[in-house]
Amino acid sequence: xxxxxxxxxxxxxxxxxxxxxxxxxxxxxxxxxxxxxxxxxxxxxxxxxxxxxxxxxxxxxxxxxxxxxxxxxxxxxxxxxxxxxxxxxxxxxxxxxxxxxxxxxxxxxxxxxxxxxxxxxxxxxxxxxxxxxxxxxxxxxxxxxxxxxxxxxxxxxxxxxxxxxxxxxxxxxxxxxxxxxxxxxxxxxxxxxxxxxxxxxxxxxxxxxxxxxxxxxxxxxxxxxxx
Amino acid sequence: xxxxxxxxxxxxxxxxxxxxxxxxxxxxxxxxxxxxxxxxxxxxxxxxxxxxxxxxxxxxxxxxxxxxxxxxxxxxxxxxxxxxxxxxxxxxxxxxxxxxxxxxxxxxxxxxxxxxxxxxxxxxxxxxxxxxxxxxxxxxxxxxxxxxxxxxxxxxxxxxxxxxxxxxxxxxxxxxxxxxxxxxxxxxxxxxxxxxxxxxxxxxxxxxxxxxxxxxxxxxxxxxxxxxxxxxxxxxxxxxxxxxxxxxxxxxxxxxxxxxxxxxxxxxxxxxxxxxxxxxxxxxxxxxxxxxxxxxxxxxxxxxxxxxxxxxxxxxxxxxxxxxxxxxxxxxxxxxxxxxxxxxxxxxxxxxxxxxxxxxxxxxxxxxxxxxxxxxxxxxxxxxxxxxxxxxxxxxxxxxxxxxxxxxxxxxxxxxxxxxxxxxxxxxxxxxxxxxxxxxxxxxxxxxxxxxxxxxxxxxxxxxxxxxxxxxxxxxxxxxxxxxxxxxxxxxxxxxxxxxxxxxxxxxxxxxxxxxxxxxxxxxxxxxxxxxxxxxxxxxxxxxxxxxxxxxxxxxxxxxxxxxxxxxxxxxxxxxxxxxxxxxxxxxxxxxxxxx
Numbered sequence: 064x065x066x067x068x069x070x071x072x073x074x075x076x077x078x079x080x081x082x083x084x085x086x087x088x089x090x091x092x093x094x095x096x097x098x099x100x101x102x103x104x105x106x107x108x109x110x111x112x113x114x115x116x117x118x119x120x121x122x123x124x125x126x127x128x129x130x131x132x133x134x135x136x137x138x139x140x141x142x143x144x145x146x147x148x149x150x151x152x153x154x155x156x157x158x159x160x161x162x163x164x165x166x167x168x169x170x171x172x173x174x175x176x177x178x179x180x181x182x183x184x185x186x187x188x189x190x191x192x193x194x195x196x197x198x199x200x201x202x203x204x205x206x207x208x209x210x211x212x213x214x215x216x217x218x219x220x221x222x223x224x225x226x227x228x229x230x231x232x233x234x235x236x237x238x239x240x241x242x243x244x245x246x247x248x249x250x251x252x253x254x255x256x257x258x259x260x261x262x263x264x265x266x267x268x269x270x271x272x273x274x275x276x277x278x279x280x281x282x283x284x285x286x287x288x289x290x
Numbered sequence: 291x292x293x294x295x296x297x298x299x300x301x302x303x304x305x306x307x308x309x310x311x312x313x314x315x316x317x318x319x320x321x322x323x324x325x326x327x328x329x330x331x332x333x334x335x336x337x338x339x340x341x342x343x344x345x346x347x348x349x350x351x352x353x354x355x356x357x358x359x360x361x362x363x364x365x366x367x368x369x370x371x372x373x374x375x376x377x378x379x380x381x382x383x384x385x386x387x388x389x390x391x392x393x394x395x396x397x398x399x400x401x402x403x404x405x406x407x408x409x410x411x412x413x414x415x416x417x418x419x420x421x422x423x424x425x426x427x428x429x430x431x432x433x434x435x436x437x438x439x440x441x442x443x444x445x446x447x448x449x450x451x452x453x454x455x456x457x458x459x460x461x462x463x464x465x466x467x468x469x470x471x472x473x474x475x476x477x478x479x480x481x482x483x484x485x486x487x488x489x490x491x492x493x494x495x496x497x498x499x500x501x502x503x504x505x506x507x508x509x510x511x512x513x514x515x516x517x518x519x520x521x522x523x524x525x526x527x528x529x530x531x532x533x534x535x536x537x538x539x540x541x542x543x544x545x546x547x548x549x550x551x552x553x554x555x556x557x558x559x560x561x562x563x564x565x566x567x568x569x570x571x572x573x574x575x576x577x578x579x580x581x582x583x584x585x586x587x588x589x590x591x592x593x594x595x596x597x598x599x600x601x602x603x604x605x606x607x608x609x610x611x612x613x614x615x616x617x618x619x620x621x622x623x624x625x626x627x628x629x630x631x632x633x634x635x636x637x638x639x640x641x642x643x644x645x646x647x648x649x650x651x652x653x654x655x656x657x658x659x660x661x662x663x664x665x666x667x668x669x670x671x672x673x674x675x676x677x678x679x680x681x682x683x684x685x686x687x688x689x690x691x692x693x694x695x696x697x698x699x700x701x702x703x704x705x706x707x708x709x710x711x712x713x714x715x716x717x718x719x720x721x722x723x724x725x726x727x728x729x730x731x732x733x734x735x736x737x738x739x740x741x742x743x744x745x746x747x748x749x750x751x752x753x754x755x756x757x758x759x760x761x762x763x764x765x766x767x768x769x770x771x772x773x774x775x776x777x778x779x780x781x782x783x784x785x786x787x788x789x790x791x792x793x794x795x796x797x798x799x800x801x802x803x804x805x806x807x808x809x810x811x812x813x814x815x816x817x818x819x820x821x822x823x824x825x826x827x828x829x830x831x832x833x834x835x836x837x838x839x840x841x842x843x844x845x846x847x848x849x850x851x852x853x854x855x856x857x858x859x860x861x862x863x864x865x866x867x868x869x870x871x872x873x874x875x876x877x878x879x880x881x882x883x884x885x886x
Contacts, residue, residue, distance in 0.1 A: 114498075124529075125536055125537050132538075132574055132578060136552060139571040219550060220548055223569060226550045234540075
């Protein structure tokens with residue numbers, strides 16, 4: 064009988080609680096932070112931080128699927144007409160990348176503020192607002208790009224190139240709008256008299272936003288080279 | 291350290307949290323954030339879907355062998371599809387499509403993964419709830435919305451779609467010209483699956499973050515029970531698989547409603563009408579769909595494997611030969627599941643070298659599956675198994691998995707698949723290995739966890755009766771399918787009038803009678819479920835003497851799981867066959883130190 068049994072892992076004198084880097088206790092999801100700044104310094108992994116990476120993996124996979132669809136569609140097509148990308152998308156690219164820089168500045172200021180190094184809460188708010196404005200300018204710019212294509216007579220169903228252009232840019236723009244909603248939420252929390260912004264919320268939002276920039280550069284390269 | 295000495299160490303850490311249970315019916319039972327309520331909601335939805343799907347299969351089976359018999363009431367459901375209760379060939383295809391879609395998405399994905407996973411994953415790792423309770427609630431209600439959209443297809447215009455659960459383009463993409471149901475019904479199908487994908491992505495994200503971040507003190511990855519591992523690996527598979535189906539459905543919907551040509555080739559004439567499309571690739575849909583579709587098979591079966599392992603260990607009162615190998619095998623299956631999608635397309639027009647490239651990993655994926663089966667059988671050998679309804683269904687799962695899996699060896703080879711692909715052989719194969727096996731896992735899980743979920747015991751005698759009727763009935767239904775397939779019986783025909791098919795009709799008649807009886811036997815389960823819920827004997831905290839964390843709490847668990855405290859975990863999940871103060875097992879949170 065005894066031969067089939069694995070010995071319990073209890074050789075040490077003290078019962079082992081933590082084993083390596085996992086199972087450290089699920090304290091992190093519990094309770095709102097009631098304005099205590101110390102929690103902002105908590106570096107243990109939080110669900111929102113893991114969650115945003117997992118979400119980004121799914122988004123990456125969706126865009127990979129769309130890219131492979133584009134390649135397969137192109138390889139079988141006899142109706143592939145190259146389209147000239149509206150020049151405003153290059154301006155939009157600069158705007159989106161600039162918004163990422165602004166957000167990074169805001170994020171670092173908030174971290175300093177949370178550590179008590181800098182009592183100024185206005186500076187990060189200003190940078191966050193700049194990020195938000197640039198984000199909206201990007202979405203508006205994309206809308207202008209769609210209008211320009213329509214003016215050229217290129218609609219969603221005109222040819223496969225325009226179809227993929229609209230699909231890729233529209234899905235990306237939808238994700239950007241999601242990011243803007245997150246940024247608005249962070250700004251709103253930061254404006255409260257008692258600060259209850261978790262560091263992980265800030266980080267998750269900014270990872271997502273930076274990823275939107277990277278994703279846009281990828282989408283731009285795809286539509287530039289392929290379409 | 292002496293045997294059975296209890297140390298003065300805490301079994302729960304300091305109180306970390308306290309919050310009030312929700313008040314009011316809506317917050318408590320409808321839009322609840324509690325993972326346990328959401329798990330039960332998923333289970334209830336799966337139950338509705340499975341009985342709907344089963345009735346659809348009855349209607350199909352009856353039509354196949356008594357094609358002219360008017361089925362009472364069917365004429366009311368669809369005047370055009372079943373005038374006077376006798377269904378048209380197209381309506382047969384509609385029922386087939388709805389049966390497949392309901393079963394694969396709303397039963398096989400929802401019940402073993404979303405329902406049991408939601409209920410027990412947080413508890414088994416000692417967490418108070420899921421990482422993102424609001425996402426969790428959204429994911430259920432989004433699934434429910436997807437279900438409603440799909441069911442609505444029964445009641446629109448010319449009825450539900452006829453393109454099958456795989457909705458192959460261009461039939462699924464061109465619109466009403468492709469036949470009854472291919473108008474608005476097919477659009478609803480696309481929309482439903484699109485919404486379902488969003489729900490599944492939210493759910494998977496939640497499962498992954500919960501498993502990685504919310505494990506309690508001492509609950510290392512290696513101390514997670516096998517079913518927790520299974521749900522975790524499944525959520526990783528689902529995250530990537532549904533992320534591909536989502537844009538695929540979007541492109542399909544655009545082809546249908548916006549006039550794009552992703553999947554529709556040029557010069558296509560359907561119903562004497564030249565379709566206004568150009569240059570699309572029907573194979574593209576198949577690639578995108580099966581890149582999701584094959585992992586989906588493992589989304590259905592992996593949680594069942596985990597549940598069955600958990601129950602077998604508990605019933606054998608000893609660990610499996612190897613805990614780790616089982617987990618590595620599940621990871622291997624998850625990884626390989628992304629490399630085999632092309633084996634669904636051997637007859638779709640594929641480069642023979644590509645066929646070979648897909649055939650090889652398909653054969654390789656049988657290796658981890660075989661190792662797992664051998665571990666189950668090797669561990670069972672010589673064990674004194676406690677025979678309960680749950681353990682019987684767990685054994686039934688192994689049986690179904692082997693019987694259905696063996697035919698996979700044949701189908702994995704392109705040359706054999708070309709003959710068998712469009713026949714009942716494939717229907718028998720996937721019903722056994724994916725459908726029924728996963729359902730057996732769900733039954734096992736239900737008999738095992740029902741006491742915890744409701745606080746009442748289920749009737750064991752009825753459970754065993756249910757098992758034997760279902761087990762024998764299932765073999766009677768699906769084993770002859772293989773014979774039919776070898777005899778050349780084509781799938782998706784609504785009537786058998788060809789010379790070579792007529793002699794097979796008696797076999798079909800036998801299958802239909804078996805299907806009606808087996809389906810009727812499920813009423814025993816339904817009765818047991820409902821009766822036990824209200825009249826069952828009260829359940830003790832740990833009726834099966836199981837070691838994992840869900841059994842340390844009262845049945846049913848309180849709103850906040852562990853009473854606002856942190857459980858501390860000291861042991862691997864399956865400490866059976868030891869001498870402890872509780873008997874032959876040691877709970878995961880017991881600080882007791884014992885020798886084997």
